[in-house]
Amino acid sequence: MRHISLWIAAALVVTTSACKKDSDSTPAPLEAKTVTDINANPADNGGFSMYFNLTTGTSVPATDSATNKWDIAFKTTTIKVNSGTSGPGTASAQLVTTGFDDLIDAPENGYATDGATGFAIPAGTGNGWYSYTGAAASGPQHAILPIAGKTIVVKTVNGKYAKIQIVSYYKGNPNVSTAEFADLAKRPLGGYYTIRYMVQADGSRKLK
Amino acid sequence: MLKQLYYIVPAMLCCYLTARAQQTEPDTTSRESLDEVVVTATRTPRSIKNVPVPVTVIGQDKIERMGALRLNEVLTEQVGLQIISDHGTGIQLQGLSSDYILILIDGEPVIGRTAGTLDLTRLAIGNIQRIEIVKGPSSSLYGSEAMGGVINIITKKIPAAYTGQVRARVRRYNTIDLTAEAARQNERWGWYLFVNRLSTNGYNTTDSISKAIPAYTAWTFNPKLQIKLSSKWELTLNTRFYLEEQKNNLAVAEGNGLHLLKDRTRNTDLNIAPVLTFKPNNDNRLQVRNYITAYHTKTFIDYQPENTPYDESYFNQQFYRTEAQYDHSFSEAHTSTIGAGNIIEAVEATRYDNNNKLTQQYIFGQHQWMPSKQFNLVAGFRYDRHNQYRDRISPKLSLRWNVNRRLSIQASAGGGYKAPDFRQMLLNFTNPVAGYSVFGTSVVGAGISRLQAEGQISSLYLDPATIQNIKAESSIAFNTSVLYTPANRLTVQLNVFRNNISDLIDTRPIALKTNGQNVFSYFNYNKVFTQGIEFQSSYSLPFGLQVSAAYQYLDAKDATVWDNIKAGNVYYRDASNVDRKVKRQDYGGLYNRSKHSGNIKLLYDDTRFNYNVSLRGIYRGKFGYGGDVNSNAILDDPAEYADGYTVWNLSAQKFFNKITVEAGVNNLFKATNTYDPLLAGRQWYVGAALRFVKNTRQQTSK
Helix, strand or coil, rough: CCHHHHHHHHHHHHHHHHHHHHHHHCCCCCHHHHHEEECCCCCHCCCCCCEEECCCCEEEEEEHHHCCCCCEEECCCEECCCCCHHHHHHCEEEEEEEECCCEEECCCCCCCECCCCCCCCCCCCCCCCCCCCCCCCCCCCCCCCCCCCEEEEEEEECCCCCEEEEEECCCCCCCCEEEEEEECCCCEEEEEEEEEEECCCCCEEECC | CCCHHHHHHHHHHHHHHHHHCCCCCCECCCCCCCCCCCCCCCCCEHHHHHHCEEEEEEEEEHHHHHHEHHHHHHCCCCEEEEEEECCCCCEECCCCCHHHHEECCCCEECCCEEECCCHHHHEEEEEEEEEEEEECCHHHHHCCCCCEEEEEEEEEECCCCCCEEEEEEEEECCCCEEEECCCCCCCEEEEEEEEEEEECCCEEECCCCCECCEEEEEEEEEEEEEEEEECCCEEEEEEEEEEEEEEEEEEECCCCCCEEEEEEEEEEEEEEEEEEEEECCCCCEEEEEEEEEEEEEEEEECCCCCEEEEEEEEEEEEEEEEEEEEEECCCCCCEEEEEEEEEEEEEEEEEEEECCCEEEEEEEEEECCCCCCEEEEEEEEEEEECCCCCCCEEEEEHHHHEECCEEEEEEEEEEEEEECCCHHHHHHECCCCCCEEEEEECCCCHHHHHHHHHCCEEECCCHHHHHCCCEEEEEEEEEEEEEEEECCCCEEEEEEEEEEEEEEEEEEEEEEECCCCCEEEEEEEEEEEEEEEEEEEEEEEECEEEEEEEEEEEEEHHHHHHHHHHHHCCCCEECCHHHHCCCCHHCCCCCCEEEEEEEEEEEEEECCCEEEEEEEEEEEECCCCCCCCCCCCCCCCCHHEEEEEEEEEEEEEEECCCCEEEEECCCCCCCCCCCCCCCCCCCEEEEEECCCCCCEEECCCC
């Protein structure tokens, strides 16, 4: 009996150390950052979109909209990328149906720029990243709710891969299942994005 | 046979015109009177023991002892049938919603659906002799909407003697139901007249401004006329007029608060069905049926207390059908049926362009073969062509094997279909607030051209010319049924069913407008399946007591979602905003379907003191109520289910010579459910009926 226990203990030591060795060999995991309350209401931005630089994690003034200083821009429910009809840059993007954490590698192909045939990140309810509840029979009405498992993959203006999860469209990232949220009079303001994102600085498609 | 038709059709028209000129004259239909004969399964009168698909028959005595007022109250007590409130009180049959269920009155379709739901509260039941229910597709005989099943209301046949009845029922919520009927048959002709008035205050299930069931008053008239032109020719004219006026309160969020609105709706329904039957002998029968039906609904919504208009909408539908059917028996073993028909349909509504005319032609054929008493086989098909969607063939094959006196097996495979609805073909709608547009497939080309000319289109996702003609939604279904009678007083029936439905129609964006919104049209792209097991058992104890139990297990899933879940492409958002994959076992399938449902019934008949009592418990298991709490628009979270419930109904009837008195309580234990507005509180009722001619007493019996 004692012998067996010893063997098990030995085996455990070996396995644990093996695991350690494995994880040591991979690069340090990237960190997901969260930014709250990106105000995408043009009325608050002088009629412009809210421009955002993923590498620095900060917003960019509208006066720089014709530059390479931004990657993506938010204007109510529309998300633009700095390219084609939206800006002078070479950024591109696509919307994939993989959860943020499950998306380990950015896709190799499939990126689009903003153009005459539409935005790289499709707009409209049920078509892109959100669904509009309308006069739903139950749950909050007339709400913009992100669709679970939709992740935006962006190739930034400087050619780096990034992934973005839209967490919330409402100020303060509220719990949308409460009676307070369902009450249109008490619901926090819309057009305030909370996003979770990750940028791979080394130029590879690894996003973990 | 064609030659005969040439004579018959003008003759029919004449008869129709005459009949119309004398609408006050009542009429009738001749119907097979034997309890065991059913007509819905094969479109020919056949013994229920010799039809290869299971037919549920609900007889007049069963209907009367329930104290029911409208068709929904009768159907809700049947296994496999679920009443669902969605733009009206509709039926769900083996998991398929009201859109896919055909409701017939004496073989003619009832029209007037709102968002696919045919409101069963429009159908009075005092004139019903029996209801036949065929589950599974019967499109090979009946065409569109017979995908999930057919519910055929057979109205009363005209009794031999002069007879009549008046009946009154009073129920909670100031519900008053008054019925009068009379009939007479002579050697050459007979008539029947049925009049019903139902009024109710309606009720609230929650503390809200709008009532779950609005206050309404409805009138039903059903005059019938039957003329034996000769020993071979018979003409019947079945007509029905329905008028309903309802009132409700609504509220709309405007400015700082809610503004009260008053809703007034008027529904009218008209059916005229002259049928000419030529039966030279027992081996040949030719029927020419004309059917004219119209449904109108008009709604006014006004601000209160100002009484100024908020909204006004209407929907008018007319449906004309001419159909001929010829049955020929070659021998005891072989019977063939062939038929052809033409349908002209017109629809007008607030959101449609005017003058929409739909035309449809069809032929159907069926052969019944009984090689022996033990076996019988029915094969049939129907071909439909329509001016708005693609042609369609619906086949069906079914067989029955009476293994021995106690055991029989039925099996069938068939195709069903449902035509695209008016909205999917004809809608021309731009949301005035949000600015998106939706076009039906018949008007999308013109709609896009117009928007382009107005400079409203920013880009096209696809060329409108490539939008293919829409197809009907279609299904392939398999049904197997075993009927076993282990003892004379005991019957057990087991049904297994599977429906694969494809080409479900839904909206997809087709263009981007300059205002940033999309233009939508309709496409065939989705698939669902339903499968399940239905079990029914009935045991007649001595002393007039009958006990029955029934249960349905149902699995109804969106096949596209199910495949995506299996492929790991469907996520939910957890409480900490992390997107996680939906596990297979968490997918609950389609909303509003209960995996488990069933009923228990105790019926007691006392022949000594002439009374009966019945107690019925109707169970509906938990179901997805349509809400989404985890951002994936599918049913997968426990919080997305509504609780199950059981409704108990108790009723009793006592018969005196010409008088029946009755009383009962519906929803005895006050079952409630936030997501089922049709569950009223406990409702008592009392009633009395007086027959004014003896010897036609329709007393309860098994």
